[in-house]
Amino acid sequence: xxGFVTPTKCKEIRRGIDHASRAEARLRFxxxxxxxxxxxxxxxxxxxxxxxxxxxxxxxxxxxxxxxDPKPNGKKRLSTAEVLEVGSDREWLxxxxxxxxxxxxxxxxxTRRKVQSSGARQLKAGVV
Numbered sequence: 762x763x764g765f766v767t768p769t770k771c772k773e774i775r776r777g778i779d780h781a782s783r784a785e786a787r788l789r790f791x792x793x794x795x796x797x798x799x800x801x802x803x804x805x806x807x808x809x810x811x812x813x814x815x816x817x818x819x820x821x822x823x824x825x826x827x828x829x830d831p832k833p834n835g836k837k838r839l840s841t842a843e844v845l846e847v848g849s850d851r852e853w854l855x856x857x858x859x860x861x862x863x864x865x866x867x868x869x870x871x872t873r874r875k876v877q878s879s880g881a882r883q884l885k886a887g888v889v
Contacts, residue, residue: 796845799828799838808841809848815861822860824853 787807790796797804802813805825809816819825820837825847827837847853 796841798841800841800844802837802839804841805839805844808844809857811857811861818861818864819857822864824857824860 786803790804790807796808800808802816805811806813806816811819816825816839817837820827820839825839826843828840829838831837847857
């Protein structure tokens with residue numbers, strides 16, 4: 762099966778997309794004569810200076826609203842006008858960045874606790 766790509770390999774390929782190609786796509790999007798009325802997550806990220814995952818977090822925490830009612834695994838689109846509006850509001854930007862930082866601090870703490878508890882269990886079991 763030479764043509765088969767495992768899920769792990771897909772992740773490696775996605776991570777391997779070089780920064781230059783993303784920067785080039787960002788430049789092409791921002792240089793459009795007229796921005797589209799609806800922006801996908803990546804395009805909203807270009808406008809706000811964030812990556813797709815961070816835009817998704819802002820949607821999850823209610824700081825950005827999607828247009829329509831997409832399914833949880835469906836493609837999410839945002840109003841470009843709304844993204845530009847909140848992007849020029851310094852207080853909103855402060856809340857957004859604080860929310861992203863708090864999310865990752867919480868995530869890292871959960872991981873740290875999980876690793877510590879598994880290490881303690883292994884110690885009790887005499888594995889280590």
